Amino acid sequence: GAVVSQHPSRVICKSGTSVKIECRSLDFQATTMFWYRQFPKQSLMLMATSNEGSKATYEQGVEKDKFLINHASLTLSTLTVTSAHPEDSSFYICSAPRSFAFFGQGTRLTVV
């Protein structure tokens, strides 16, 4: 069964609004989780590393004020896309390591 759960799986929002995506490790604690983004027909690119109890680490070119990450507990990380615009439309997916990487189901975000 799934060991990492991500919600929602699909969301459509209006331009200018914010969207929160949750990533949960189901039966293990994850002090570190990772957020990736995938544009259509492209590979997955790491956006940021979520660290429980400290600030997230963002990859070069990723706006930390637009993509807010909170690692609230040892089993939950959230990604909030603030003031979303159509160019933020993408597939967002999280992972948590447990000997090796397990991924959530992903969230397809469409900003209209």
Place this chain on the structure above:
Amino acid sequence: GIQVEQSPPDLILQEGANSTLRCNFSDSVNNLQWFHQNPWGQLINLFYIPSGTKQNGRLSATTVATERYSLLYISSSQTTDSGVYFCAVNYGGSQGNLIFGKGTKLSVKP
């Protein structure tokens, strides 16, 4: 940073055929995983294989770490095998995040 290259980029097979997908990486790795991304986007773990050979049903994988490549074998392919196959690596000094190749898009025709 480390480079991960997958080949071929696209592959079309007739149902029942066998195939080999390749992943080359430019530096030593701690971890190598193969994934199948289904049409809904979900990444399915196929293998965790930093070295050696593993088999799971019709799928098998081999990683030769000293030569910096991994192979994914699909035998007796089925239409449900269609999708994108990704190789991803984790290397020394990183926090456990994965670097993905660009994937191989497999289409299996009935």
